[in-house]
Amino acid sequence: MSILGIRFRAFLEIGLAATLVLSLAQRSSAQTMPGMSDMSGMSMMHHKAAAPCESTQPLGCADTATAAFAPDGTLLLTWTQDQKVYFARSKDRGESWTLPLRIADITAGFDGGGDARPQIAADATGRVLVAYDTFKDQHWNAEIWLARSSDGGVHFGAPSVFEPGGVSQRLPVLDLEPSGKILMAWQDKRLSGPQQLPGASIAYAWSTDGGGTFSTSAIAADSSCECCRIGVTNAGDAAPILAFRTIFPGEVRDHVILRFLPSGLPDKPRRISVDDWVTNSCPHQGPSIAVSGSGTIHTVWYTQGKARQGLFYARSTDGGLSFGDPQRLGDPDSMASRPFVLAHGDAVWRVWKEFDGHASHVLMQLSRNDGRDWSATSVIDSSMGSSDHPLLIGYLNHVFLSWLNSEHGYQLIELKDPR
């Protein structure tokens, strides 16, 4: 009845004591987040007892944050932290927030891909839709989850799987048309999966009831790079238009746009540029797209192609039939990454991130004439430590940078004309 000369009861006591010591050590290293009291005690990364997040800023320990303005001007925010999905609202553009709602606790299958993040759409009737994906099996097939609110985000129902039992569906994006219709598009493996082909397809579905129900899903484009986000905005005719990285013959992973027609059906993809990036890697860095008041299409993207490497911008003044020569964005020696573009009237903003060896910076340029000329580059915000992608959101005539970083937490910064 002895193990290494110690009686069994003593052995149990030693084990319990060791477990208690380890547990207390882990608890003492957890951080709380001012302004987000509902999350106290939960900010320690679930598997990181040895090196917990040390940020004390609101959401400073979150992974990704996505913001959108509801039609009444309420700022809506969804974010991931500790493999959970949260939601909060702000009536004063981020100065104060409601207590976070925990929308989902993803105990297994959290999607930690570089372009994975929850998405939001909110209509004028108070319906709010949050979409995110998780991995659902040992073959790393994903499924899309939807959480719905009918009271502006005060309460959410339990999330449900968009198409249970379906093929792998990942990286959803949402687009709200002025009419109130919602388009959801995502990376879908119904074509590539069974044939074990590289990449995925772009699939879509429409909702006419604020995300309560969706049409049967369909394929918009046969081929896409499965790990890159899809860019989406509304074109001049209010129909959605996508930008995504596709796979051309020869494993060339370059970018295209795809318009949705007034009928709701997709047009054929049109190439943005011939970068000639031959790779079977996962770039984890998808494009962004905006359409200005004149109908000009503005796109930004990342490539390591034979023709060019780094971040680039191009615009189309003929509805996407052709694009101008790509213009370089940022300094490739400073890790220029994560470009994003937003347009309002004739004004176009483009932002991206750079790293100087010490801190990450969000840089911005503004065009006041539909992308023909651009302002000098200005630094909007900087952060030490980890940081999320810089995103742009608009409300009325105001444009904001939405950026999460570990040094300052969540930041909403109105962009001013640098002139």
Place this chain on the structure above:
Amino acid sequence: MKFCRIGAALIWLSVCQIAAASGLKEYGADDWLVLQKAHAAGTWIVHLWGMSCDPCREELPAWGSFVRGHPQVDVTFIEVEQAVPSVVEAVLGRAGLTGSDQWLSVNGFDDGQRYAIDRHWGGELPLTLLISPDGQVQTLTGTTDFRRLDAWTRVRAKP
């Protein structure tokens, strides 16, 4: 007797920590410098991969074969997406990489960590670094051509 038990508990903890350190290790902000120092003046291959990356997972068994066939080469595997440790260990184990030098990103790969490894790395995966004893680095993006890797290794194995 209680002191003995407390001492035994501390020993237990130390054993647990050592056991954890011998398998999947946590990769933090300063670990690239530590790894570089540990592998200075030797032939060293670093393979960065992510759990959400299909080509990454699919080629891991080939990496298992390569490691078994080249025991003289130091190969380090770093998962960059903060995946669940038990899942990472299981995937590496199925690929025959249980005893390999394997690391898991603690807080995700931030800009500084990518900059330290390759300032032109945009985050695409898999990424493989072939580091010669003289410090020269070849960067391979995408899945690996193992014949090329074998040739690279053989050249550097010559006296």
